[in-house]
Structure formats: structure tokens, C-alpha cells
Amino acid sequence: MSVSTKYRDQLSELKEHQKLTKQARDEHAKKAASAIKQLQRSAQQAAQDLPPAVAAVSQTLDELEQHFTEQAQAAEQALRQAPSAPDVFSVDLNRIDWQRHDFRQELLATAITSGREQLYQFNDGEQREVPRLSQLLSVNRSYVIGSHDDSQAQAAAALGAMHERVCRLTAMMPHSAKFTFIDKQGLGANFIYQSSLPRTRHVSADLQKTLEEIMADIERINRSFTMQVQSLLQFDESIRRDEGFEFIMVANFPEGLERRNIEALARIAENGPRCGKYVFLQLAPGASYPSGVSLKNFKNAVRIGSDVLDATAPGRGYVPVTPPVMQAIFDGAKAVEKQASDLSFDQGTQFSNDLSQWWQDDPTRKVSTPVGGSGAKKNDLQIWFGEGQDSVCAHGMLGATTGAGKSNLYHTFILGLACRYSPQDLQFYLVDGKQGVEFDAYRQLPHARVVSLYTSPQLARSVLQELVDTMERRNTLFTEHGVASFAEYRKAGEPGGKMARLIAVVDEYQTFFEDDRDGEGSELMLKLVSQSRSAGIHLFVGSQRFNVAGMQKQQAIFGNMHLRVGMKMTAADITALNEFQSGGKTLLRACKEVGQAVINDSLGDDSSNLSGRIFRMQDETRKTLLAQLQQKWQQTYPETTLEAPVILNGSEQPKLLENPQLLHALKSHNQRPDAAAWQAFAQLPEHLGGLGATEWYPVERPRAFWLGKKPTIYGQQALIMRCRTAENVLFIGDNAEARVGMLALMTAQLAVAHAAAQVQVFHFDGAIEGSPWHGVVHAAAQGVGLPLHELSDEQLASTLTELVTELERRRGLSAAERAEQPLIYVVLNDIQRCEALQMQEGRFGDQQPSAAGQQLQLLLQKGAELGLHLLVAADTLRGLLGVLEKSALNHFRHKVALQMTDDDSFKLLNGRQAAKLQAAGPKPIYALYVEEMQNRQEQFKPYAFHDLADLQATCASLRDALTRWER
Numbered sequence: 002m003s004v005s006t007k008y009r010d011q012l013s014e015l016k017e018h019q020k021l022t023k024q025a026r027d028e029h030a031k032k033a034a035s036a037i038k039q040l041q042r043s044a045q046q047a048a049q050d051l052p053p054a055v056a057a058v059s060q061t062l063d064e065l066e067q068h069f070t071e072q073a074q075a076a077e078q079a080l081r082q083a084p085s086a087p088d089v090f091s092v093d094l095n096r097i098d099w100q101r102h103d104f105r106q107e108l109l110a111t112a113i114t115s116g117r118e119q120l121y122q123f124n125d126g127e128q129r130e131v132p133r134l135s136q137l138l139s140v141n142r143s144y145v146i147g148s149h150d151d152s153q154a155q156a157a158a159a160l161g162a163m164h165e166r167v168c169r170l171t172a173m174m175p176h177s178a179k180f181t182f183i184d185k186q187g188l189g190a191n192f193i194y195q196s197s198l199p200r201t202r203h204v205s206a207d208l209q210k211t212l213e214e215i216m217a218d219i220e221r222i223n224r225s226f227t228m229q230v231q232s233l234l235q236f237d238e239s240i241r242r243d244e245g246f247e248f249i250m251v252a253n254f255p256e257g258l259e260r261r262n263i264e265a266l267a268r269i270a271e272n273g274p275r276c277g278k279y280v281f282l283q284l285a286p287g288a289s290y291p292s293g294v295s296l297k298n299f300k301n302a303v304r305i306g307s308d309v310l311d312a313t314a315p316g317r318g319y320v321p322v323t324p325p326v327m328q329a330i331f332d333g334a335k336a337v338e339k340q341a342s343d344l345s346f347d348q349g350t351q352f353s354n355d356l357s358q359w360w361q362d363d364p365t366r367k368v369s370t371p372v373g374g375s376g377a378k379k380n381d382l383q384i385w386f387g388e389g390q391d392s393v394c395a396h397g398m399l400g401a402t403t404g405a406g407k408s409n410l411y412h413t414f415i416l417g418l419a420c421r422y423s424p425q426d427l428q429f430y431l432v433d434g435k436q437g438v439e440f441d442a443y444r445q446l447p448h449a450r451v452v453s454l455y456t457s458p459q460l461a462r463s464v465l466q467e468l469v470d471t472m473e474r475r476n477t478l479f480t481e482h483g484v485a486s487f488a489e490y491r492k493a494g495e496p497g498g499k500m501a502r503l504i505a506v507v508d509e510y511q512t513f514f515e516d517d518r519d520g521e522g523s524e525l526m527l528k529l530v531s532q533s534r535s536a537g538i539h540l541f542v543g544s545q546r547f548n549v550a551g552m553q554k555q556q557a558i559f560g561n562m563h564l565r566v567g568m569k570m571t572a573a574d575i576t577a578l579n580e581f582q583s584g585g586k587t588l589l590r591a592c593k594e595v596g597q598a599v600i601n602d603s604l605g606d607d608s609s610n611l612s613g614r615i616f617r618m619q620d621e622t623r624k625t626l627l628a629q630l631q632q633k634w635q636q637t638y639p640e641t642t643l644e645a646p647v648i649l650n651g652s653e654q655p656k657l658l659e660n661p662q663l664l665h666a667l668k669s670h671n672q673r674p675d676a677a678a679w680q681a682f683a684q685l686p687e688h689l690g691g692l693g694a695t696e697w698y699p700v701e702r703p704r705a706f707w708l709g710k711k712p713t714i715y716g717q718q719a720l721i722m723r724c725r726t727a728e729n730v731l732f733i734g735d736n737a738e739a740r741v742g743m744l745a746l747m748t749a750q751l752a753v754a755h756a757a758a759q760v761q762v763f764h765f766d767g768a769i770e771g772s773p774w775h776g777v778v779h780a781a782a783q784g785v786g787l788p789l790h791e792l793s794d795e796q797l798a799s800t801l802t803e804l805v806t807e808l809e810r811r812r813g814l815s816a817a818e819r820a821e822q823p824l825i826y827v828v829l830n831d832i833q834r835c836e837a838l839q840m841q842e843g844r845f846g847d848q849q850p851s852a853a854g855q856q857l858q859l860l861l862q863k864g865a866e867l868g869l870h871l872l873v874a875a876d877t878l879r880g881l882l883g884v885l886e887k888s889a890l891n892h893f894r895h896k897v898a899l900q901m902t903d904d905d906s907f908k909l910l911n912g913r914q915a916a917k918l919q920a921a922g923p924k925p926i927y928a929l930y931v932e933e934m935q936n937r938q939e940q941f942k943p944y945a946f947h948d949l950a951d952l953q954a955t956c957a958s959l960r961d962a963l964t965r966w967e968r
């Protein structure tokens with residue numbers, strides 16, 4: 002029972018008691034008087050025979066008198082002890098200490114103090130005054146204060162009563178009372194306090210526009226009613242608060258109003274109360290109406306009459322609120338935070354604490370989860386993908402301005418589904434935009450296949466490409482098994498292996514179309530959205546607005562995005578959008594608070610709009626759910642280790658030990674793979690952890706080295722070396738971290754490619770001693786236990802001569818014998834600093850290679866076919882050309898270029914591509930892999946050297962992994 006009702010009941014009980022006591026006393030007194038008369042008559046007749054009887058009667062009378070007096074005193078006593086009204090009901094708001102009032106409490110104004118009444122006059126003359134309560138929110142009424150016949154003074158009192166009502170409503174409902182002040186004649190002077198109030202509606206200069214907005218709100222609220230819920234008061238509390246009760250206060254009615262304004266106000270007065278909108282008119286004295294309208298238009302109006310307005314009469318009227326008190330009330334209401342009105346996640350997933358109920362839903366036809374509640378129900382806002390009874394929902398999009406609650410919606414959606422479907426039935430690709438790390442937490446989600454953070458445009462497009470590839474692989478599988486779709490494949494018992502529905506959630510999806518002159522992103526998206534539903538693949542993309550810059554073929558793409566979710570957006574964006582019809586747009590305009598959303602699963606058609614509030618996903622809840630999901634996985638599939646998702650991070654350099662291809666090669670072989678095993682690994686597609694290399698002929702003794710990460714989901718930057726002409730590698734560019742990092746890790750990977758006995762490694766380190774780059778290659782080789790012949794500058798020349806001799810020897814061998822020879826690698830770090838190789842002045846003043854330089858060029862030219870390869874690093878082209886002739890560049894089949902000058906890039910690659918690598922900033926470091934013979938150029942993120950400890954740790958792990966092969 003509300004405080005107001007309880008209080009009212011108490012008062013009426015007391016009044017009733019008082020009335021009964023008085024009645025009983027009067028009645029008894031009357032009876033006694035007539036009894037006395039009769040007795041007297043009888044007594045006279047009976048002369049003096051009966052004096053004892055008279056005495057007895059008079060004693061009884063005394064007793065009765067005493068009894069009634071006691072009763073009356075008890076009643077008075079009780080009245081004096083009757084409770085005084087709660088703050089917001091008290092007649093005089095000025096008497097309340099508003100500093101101490103608890104504004105967090107909401108008291109719905111179903112009853113409100115509308116004046117005062119005298120209840121009782123005590124014997125000692127004291128008068129007890131109590132508030133007069135009248136109904137407000139629960140009745141279909143509008144209110145008229147004052148009269149057109151009033152004097153100016155009375156009109157002022159009426160306005161004062163209106164202000165008092167504003168104060169009282171604010172104090173009663175600080176969170177859900179909203180005001181619209183209309184003061185055409187006074188130009189706002191009658192409501193100077195309106196900016197101090199927490200919630201007011203802006204009144205446009207064109208009043209009609211504002212009134213139409215209110216009517217549109219009424220229409221919208223009416224639409225959210227159901228058979229069970231037919232007034233705002235019956236709404237779920239959290240949603241009702243969002244909506245709020247609106248009081249439209251009109252001063253000096255109808256001065257300054259046009260006929261259409263009055264008609265609109267009358268419609269609001271009549272239809273508003275059910276939807277929480279109430280009209281109060283303060284009547285201007287002696288006003289005249291535009292023709293055709295009058296106060297009679299307000300059919301449900303009740304008058305707040307002259308007795309209430311007579312503020313001064315004791316025992317009657319309202320008490321005007323003084324300006325400081327008004328300010329105190331408004332300040333108090335403004336200061337309290339909007340009370341938590343969230344719908345929590347477990348209102349939609351009631352079983353969220355009972356793990357045994359998780360993963361029970363069947364994804365065959367569709368996947369769906371509640372994400373929030375409309376007014377009438379707590380969990381009827383759903384997001385689903387797949388095929389319904391007579392509709393489909395293939396893909397979805399979300400438009401929301403920053404801070405509207407977009408991330409929260411993603412979390413609610415992802416975890417809602419993750420609780421309902423097992424990771425074997427549903428999996429996610431989670432892609433954050435360029436600046437985003439929202440999905441970072443989902444590294445631990447058993448359902449996550451790919452988590453991509455700080456995603457670059459190129460990487461984002463490659464996610465689309467991967468989804469298209471997956472779709473095509475699925476379609477091929479369906480054909481093999483004679484089924485047409487994901488649903489049929491599942492119904493057939495998944496004959497070709499388990500298959501989950503895939504949902505790609507992409508935040509800031511405009512990334513697909515950035516730097517995309519060829520329109521590849523749009524093509525891929527169109528292909529995916531128009532074909533992937535039957536393969537059980539769905540896309541859910543979000544951005545600040547639905548249509549984003551750079552997108553082509555928008556109409557065709559959006560024609561497949563059945564699901565549209567709109568949250569708070571700018572008015573201009575709402576007006577411009579075509580993804581919702583007019584009803585949907587009206588609902589969107591009402592999404593003014595975080596978490597409010599409109600969901601439509603029929604391409605925006607107005608018949609399918611649902612609006613409400615999204616469940617709030619607290620960080621704590623999210624963490625708990627993720628931990629529980631892991632636990633559930635372990636319980637359900639104790640034998641299967643959880644396959645870690647592919648993590649892509651656009652802002653970091655990749656790590657060798659996170660390379661799934663290398664890990665796959667290491668883990669899937671118990672001993673060093675032979676030529677056939679390497680070939681099988683090489684031919685395995687990248688998405689299955691293989692190299693995806695088509696050309697791999699054992700006769701060429703091919704081997705793979707990884708240099709970094711390609712900007713695709715599964716792609717790793719691999720370099721395949723073979724015993725073929727010019728199979729040498731040049732690392733060139735200014736960035737020493739990347740240059741030496743790749744060179745060192747490539748050296749370390751020699752231990753993966755070859756058993757120690759089958760390889761010889763020579764190393765010259767030109768990096769300045771004492772610099773961080775000196776000794777890095779050495780440390781890497783040592784770390785993996787690879788023997789290294791360290792060469793000083795002086796030793797280099799003689800070693801090169803020996804190697805030339807070795808080549809001569811090998812040339813004399815049969816092909817079969819050659820294949821048995823160990824492979825030789827000569828690793829030259831910072832070659833530009835090698836004294837022995839510096840160009841010398843020729844006879845005609847021209848630059849000629851030194852004797853050692855000539856040997857080197859010979860090895861570059863002839864070595865690779867015979868199993869001798871050079872891995873060379875130089876900081877600039879100019880430095881390199883100080884030790885080698887330009888023509889020698891042709892002997893590097895593999896070039897890895899880092900950021901360099903325009904000039905160097907042109908000379909090396911005939912284009913500016915290597916000069917633009919770091920155009921967007923120094924981090925992350927990019928490199929360009931150039932494969933001359935196949936004319937391939939690929940940009941990638943190279944492994945980089947951070948510090949020695951990090952490198953040693955990497956090499957130690959690699960060595961550990963390799964010991965399994967050597968046993």
C-alpha cells in the first residue's frame with residue numbers, strides 16, 4: 002500500500018470514530034432524558050414511594066456521563082497522537098527541511114495534497130488541520146485553475162497554486178516528473194524557474210510543433226500497450242521511469258494561443274492521462290477564445306476552485322511556496338542521480354546461475370536471445386538470426402551515437418547467445434574497429450573463433466574474405482553430402498563433421514570501406530550478405546549511423562540486412578535515415594537515454610517495431626559469465642582442450658610463438674618431419690594451420706621461414722627457400738628493430754627447418770658493438786642451440802673464398818649427391834659496415850667491388866642452386882650499394898623492405914610503396930615482402946626485436962618444442 006493511501010485510510014478511520022462517538026453520546030442522552038421524564042411522571046404519581054428508585058437512576062446517569070466523558074477524552078487523545086503527514090503531503094511545503102529530504106524516493110502522485118481541511122476542534126479550542134488529498138495519476142482528468150471571472154489578484158493566486166503544484170510534483174517524483182511550460186503571453190516570465198528543473202521539454206517557438214511532438218509521444222506509448230498493460234502506471238517500473246509523467250502547465254490560458262493550439266491541447270488533455278500526460282490550465286481573467294473553441298473543448302477538466310486558491314483563509318486553501326524553498330526542492334531533485342533504472346541481464350536469462358540449463362537451445366533453424374524489454378514485458382526485445390516460421394533474418398545492423406549503449410548491447414547479445422548455445426553450435430568472429438578493444442575480454446569465450454582488436458581496413462576486409470571462403474567451403478561440403486543448407490546439413494546429422502552457426506559481430510563497420518578504391522569491401526560484403534544465410538553465417542555490424550562513408554551497392558547490401566537496431570542518434574541522422582519507416586523514426590526520436598533501443602527484424606517495416614531498454618551488462622557479470630562459460634566447457638568436454646581463438650591485434654607487432662602455422666608444425670609432428678611430411682604440411686590450407694603453399698617440390702629442398710603476420714585472419718608471412726637461382730634474402734630499411742628482429746628469428750628458425758648436422762651457418766655482425774642490435778643474431782642461434790661460425794671482418798674474405806671453392810666442389814657432384822650436402826647459410830647483418838666489402842676505386846676512378854665483394858657477388862649469383870644462401874641486412878640502399886653493385890640486387894629473389902626514402906624505394910622497387918609503409922605513424926611497424934620472380938608484393942607486420950631477454954625467452958621455448966623432434 003502506498004504511503005499516501007495508508008495515510009488517507011488512517012485519517013478516515015479517525016474521522017469515522019469521532020462521528021460514531023458523538024452519535025452514540027447524543028442518542029444515549031436523548032434516551033436518558035425521556036426516561037427521566039417518565040420516571041418523574043411515575044414518581045409524581047407514586048408520590049414519595051419511590052425515592053430510592055430515583056436515586057438509583059440518577060446514579061446510573063452519573064455513571065453514564067462519566068463513561069462517555071472518558072470515551073471522548075480517549076478519542077481526543079488518539080487524535081492528538083495521529084501522525085503528521087509525510088513531507089511531500091504536508092500542506093505547507095515551506096515547513097519541510099528539504100536539505101534533509103531524501104530525493105531518491107519516488108512517490109507516485111496517485112494522490113496529491115490539493116489544499117487543507119479542518120478536521121477537529123478540540124475541547125480546549127485547538128484546531129487540527131490535515132491535508133486534503135485528491136487523486137491525480139490514476140484518473141483521466143485535466144485541470145483548470147482559477148476562472149475567467151477572477152480579479153488580477155485571484156489570477157496571481159491561481160498561478161501561485163500552479164507553482165505549488167510544480168514544486169510538489171517535483172518533490173514527489175524527482176525522477177519521473179517532467180514539465181512542459183507554455184507561457185505564450187508572458188514569454189516565459191511566469192515560469193522563470195524552469196531551467197532549474199531536472200526534466201523539462203523544450204518548447205519550440207512554433208508551439209504547435211511541440212504539441213505535435215507530445216501527441217506523437219502519446220501515440221507511441223499507446224502502441225506499446227498490450228491487453229494486460231493499458232496505462233503508463235502499469236508499466237514495468239524501470240521502463241516507466243524512462244518515459245516519465247509529463248505535466249503540461251499553461252499560464253494565462255488561452256492568451257496568445259491559436260485555435261489549433263487549443264484544439265491540440267484539448268486532445269492531449271483528453272488522451273494524455275493514460276500515457277502519463279496531464280494538462281493544467283491557469284485561466285486568464287476576462288480572456289476571449291478564438292472562434293470555434295472554448296473551455297468546453299476540455300471535456301475531462303476539473304476545476305481547482307476558489308476555496309483552494311484562497312491561500313490566506315485559515316483552514317482552507319493552499320500555502321504558496323517561497324522562492325528559496327522552490328529552489329531547494331529543484332536543487333534537491335537535480336542533485337540526485339537518475340535512480341538506477343536498469344534492466345539486468347538475468348531478467349532475460351533467468352537461468353544465468355544454473356549452468357545445467359545452459360547450451361540447451363538448438364541452432365538448426367535459428368539462434369535467438371532476448372536483449373532487453375519493452376514497456377509491457379521485461380524480455381521481449383529479441384535478436385535472432387536464421388529462419389523463422391514465415392520470415393527470415395539473415396543479417397543485422399546497429400546504429401547508435403557514442404555513449405548510446407552500443408558496446409553494452411554487443412555484450413548482452415554475445416553472452417545471451419553464449420549461454421543458450423554450445424560452442425559446437427554457435428561461434429563468433431568478433432571484430433573491433435580501428436580504435437577498438439571492446440572484444441578483448443572474449444579471448445576467453447569458448448565460442449570465439451576470431452577476436453580482432455584495433456582492426457585495420459585491410460584486415461577487416463580479410464575477415465569478410467575469410468567468411469566468404471568459409472561459406473564457399475561449406476557450400477562445397479553441402480553439395481558433397483547432398484544437402485542444400487546449414488539446416489539440412491544439421492538435420493542430416495552433420496555427416497561431414499561438426500558445423501556451428503557463425504556470427505560475425507563487427508563494430509565500426511565503416512572500416513570495411515576505408516582506403517578501398519577498388520570497392521573490394523563492398524563487393525565482399527554484398528557477396529556475403531546475399532549468399533551466406535543458408536550456410537549458417539550471419540553478419541551483425543554496428544556504427545554511429547547505418548549507412549557509412551565509402552560503401553558502395555548500399556541498397557543491395559541493406560536489402561539483406563533484415564535486422565535493424567537503432568539507439569540514440571542525432572536528430573539529423575534520424576531524419577536522414579531510410580532504414581526505418583516513419584513509425585520507427587518516431588520511436589527512435591524517443592530514444593533519448595542510454596540503453597534505449599528500437600528493434601526491427603523486417604527490413605525496417607513499421608509493422609515490426611519494438612522499442613524498449615537493453616539489459617545492462619555489468620562488467621562483473623560479464624567476467625563471471627566468461628569464467629562460468631569456460632567452466633561449463635571443461636565440464637562438458639573434459640577430453641577436448643579449448644581451441645584458442647585467433648587473436649588479431651592491429652596495434653602490436655606479432656610474435657613468432659603465436660604463429661599458428663609454426664605451432665601446428667611443431668605440435669602435429671612427434672619427430673622431425675621428413676620431406677613428405679613437410680610437403681603435406683605445406684599443402685594444408687592456411688585456415689587449418691598449414692602453409693597453403695601450392696608449389697612445394699621436395700627435389701628443390703624447400704623450407705619455410707616466417708617473418709611476421711599478414712593482414713588476414715589466418716595468413717602468416719612465410720618465405721619459402723629452395724635450391725633455385727637467386728634464393729637469397731635481403732632485409733633493407735631503416736627500422737633496426739624489425740630488420741634485426743626478422744634476421745635473428747629467421748636464423749633461429751633454421752633449427753626448425755634443419756637438423757643441426759644438415760646445416761652450416763656463417764655469421765658476420767656489422768652492427769656497432771655496444772648498440773642494442775649487436776649480437777642479436779648470435780643470441781638467437783645460441784638460444785635454439787644452433788652452431789654458428791662467427792666471422793670477423795678480417796675472416797670474412799677468406800671464408801668467402803673457401804665457400805667459392807666449396808661451390809666448385811659441389812658443382813662437380815651428381816644431383817643425388819648434391820641433395821645430400823648440408824645447406825649453407827651466410828648471414829650478414831648490417832653489411833654496409835663491413836670493411837672487407839667496401840667498394841674500391843677502379844682504374845678509371847669508377848667504383849668497383851673489392852676482392853671479397855666479388856666473391857660475395859659470385860656466391861649470390863651461383864650459390865643458391867647448390868645449397869648456399871645469403872641472408873643480408875642493410876639499413877639503406879645507399880649503404881648496400883657501397884658494398885655491392887646494383888646488378889647484384891637481381892640475385893635476391895626475396896626482398897623485405899622496411900620504411901625507406903622515396904628515392905630508395907624507387908630504385909629498389911620501381912615505386913613508392915616502401916616509402917609509404919609508415920604513413921599512418923611509426924607503430925605498428927609494417928614491412929613489404931617482394932618476391933621478384935612471381936612479381937608478388939605483400940605488406941605485413943614483421944616480428945621485431947624488443948630486447949635480449951624477450952628474444953632469449955622466445956628461442957628457449959622454440960628449443961624446448963624442438964627437443965621432442967630430436968629424441
Ligand SMILES: Nc1ncnc2c1ncn2[C@@H]1O[C@H](COP(=O)(O)OP(=O)(O)OP(=O)(O)O)[C@@H](O)[C@H]1O
Binds near residue numbers: 596
Ligand atoms: N542498457 C543499459 N542500461 C543501463 N546503462 C547502460 C546500458 N547500456 C549502457 N549503459 C551504460 O552507459 C555507459 C555507456 O555505455 P556503452 O559503453 O555501452 O556505450 P557506447 O555506445 O558503446 O559508447 P562508446 O561508443 O563511447 O563506446 C556505460 O557506463 C554503461 O554502463
